[in-house]
Amino acid sequence: MRNFRQIDRDTSFLLPPSMDEWLPQRHLARFVVDVIDGLDLSAMTRSYRGSGSASYHPALLLGVVVYGYATGVFSSRKLERATYDSVAFRFIAANEHPDHDTIAAFRRRFLPQIEELFVKVLLLAREMGMLKLGTIGLDGTKIHANASRHSALSYEHAGKIEMQLKAEVAELTAMAEKADQADLADGLSIPEELARREERLARLAEARAKIEARAKERFEREQADYRAKMAARAAKAKAKGKKPGGKPPAPPVEGPRPTDQINLTDEDSRIMPVAGGAFDQCYNAQAVVTAGSMLVVATDVVQATNDKEQIEPMVGRIAALPQLLGTPDTLLADSGYFSQANVAACHTAGVEPLIAAGRQRHYPAVSGLFAEASPAPENPGHVQAMLHRLQTPEGKKLYAMRKYTPEPVFGIIKSVLGFRQFSLRGLDKVRGEWNLVTMAWNIKRMFALIPAY
Incomplete structure (x- = not known):
């Protein structure tokens, strides 16, 4: 039975x-x-x-x-x-x-208040003995915006559509003048068709105006860089008493480019390269992660497709943290963050940078693994001193921590938790949501670090 x-x-x-x-x-x-x-x-x-x-x-x-x-x-x-x-x-x-x-x-x-709570959670982690700002790793990852790349409109294509709509408006106006003399097709309402096209024209004009405003801001930045480069070139020529070699930098071109785009769903998002060689409508999410605990201590979301200009603002966000959290001593970052200005910005903030100057081979030669570091240069600058430190055994061991500091956090957030797309739209709201994501990660990580709860 x-x-x-x-x-x-x-x-x-x-x-x-x-x-x-x-x-x-x-x-x-x-x-x-x-x-x-x-x-x-x-x-x-x-x-x-x-x-x-x-x-x-x-x-x-x-x-x-x-x-x-x-x-x-x-x-x-x-x-x-x-x-x-x-x-x-x-x-x-x-x-x-x-x-x-x-x-x-x-x-x-309550997105602004959540940003304040993000810091309070870090203070709690510090009180529980889980957080120590010693070695930190900085990295970025592309996260899809709440918008399709097919909703993006280029400046050139917007002009073509505008010309087409104006021609259709002229044709509909002519049809309206003859409406009393000829029968219209069933279901055709000229006023409704005109209103629909005029609305689209207004949206196109607004989109083109925003693209032109972005182009103006870009031109002003490029013009300032161009003047700085020309001034440095002139100073170098004056110091050496001869014309410097190489071609002078080309002056920037004013006005929007034909390929400049704006997304009609989320205009703050940008077309960015993603894994696999494709392009999608994304934001570039930044995070500073502590080595060992893997807690996120600073975040940002930017519209730039690369990370070259993110060192200085992220170092500033770390400096703005409460003094109770301590101060970092070493910052690890990949080659996407490398530049002489970024290395100088780290030293100005009192943080020792370890930033790769180029991409590292996945399978280096065996002889290179056991090769001794070259002698330290005399009176080195910040960049030379950093590059020499990266060649030392201590520097190699320290820099290797970057691969298991920020990257696993991004991997878990995107692949395990499944956060691959923002739910909100607009740069400010997306930044708030990224704070919410990383605060939730920190609480989850703190729970995992507790031996018994």
């Missing part, structure tokens, strides 16, 4: 069920609640008027959002559904079920 457990879906609980009993004692959801309960959320609570129907407390909504980002649930609709389906989400939401509009509005509304 077979012996099975009885299936009974109709008997109700004798006493009200407790979410606390259903959730294991060591669980990320409990840690998220404890961390958020320890944060000062007065900046959020003060923004509520207190009138009308009772609102969900910011601690509850923040817990739902942070746990969602820490476990790979980013959609506000999926977060709402999880408050019904998941024991962990039910525990965080105290068995409440905020709808997706409330969750989405909360996320958009």
Whole structure:
């Protein structure tokens, strides 16, 4: 005779069920609640008027959002559904079920406050002995914008469409003049067709104006660089008493280029190269990660496709952190960040840089692994001293930490948690969402670093 457990879906609980009993004692959801309960959320609570129907407390909504980002649930609709389906989400939401509009509005509304909470979580990690700003790694990754690259419009193509629409408007106007003398096709409304094309013309004019404004800003930057290069060239010629070799730099060309683009869905995003040699509508997300703990201590999102100009602003963000967090001593970065100005910026900030001057081979020759470093140059500049340090065994060992400091964080966020596309649009909102993503990562990482919780 077979012996099975009885299936009974109709008997109700004798006493009200407790979410606390259903959730294991060591669980990320409990840690998220404890961390958020320890944060000062007065900046959020003060923004509520207190009138009308009772609102969900910011601690509850923040817990739902942070746990969602820490476990790979980013959609506000999926977060709402999880408050019904998941024991962990039910525990965080105290068995409440905020709808997706409330969750989405909360996320958009409090992005500036979340940036402040990002730093408070770092202070908590410092108090728990998990964070030490010694060696840090800087890297960037391309994350898809909430827009399709097929919504991008080039300056040249916008001009062609504008000419086509103007011709159609002229044709429709002529048809309107003859409307009393000839029958129109069924379903054709000339006023509606004219209004539709005039609306498209207005949008095209706005898009072209924004492209022209961007081109003007680019020309001013390039003109300043050109003047600086010409001044340096003239000073060099005066010092040597002869004309310097090589071709002089070409002056910048004013005005938009035919290939200059703007995205009609998210105009702040840019077409960027992605893995596999393709191009997509993206943002360039930056992160500074501490070696060992792999906690993110500074973030930014930029529109530049490369990382050459990101050292100075990221070093500034590190310097703006509270003094209680300490100061870093070494910054690791790949060759995309290398330039003489970037090395000087690190030294000015009191950070020793280790930035590769070129791409390293994946399989170097065996003889190079055991080769002794060349003697240190006499009176070296900052760049020469750094390049020599990279050749020493100590420098090689230190720089090797870069590969397992920021890169695994990006890999887990994008491939394990599945955060490959921003949900919000616009540079400011995207920066806020990246702060939310990295804060959720930090809390998840802190939970993993606790021996027993």
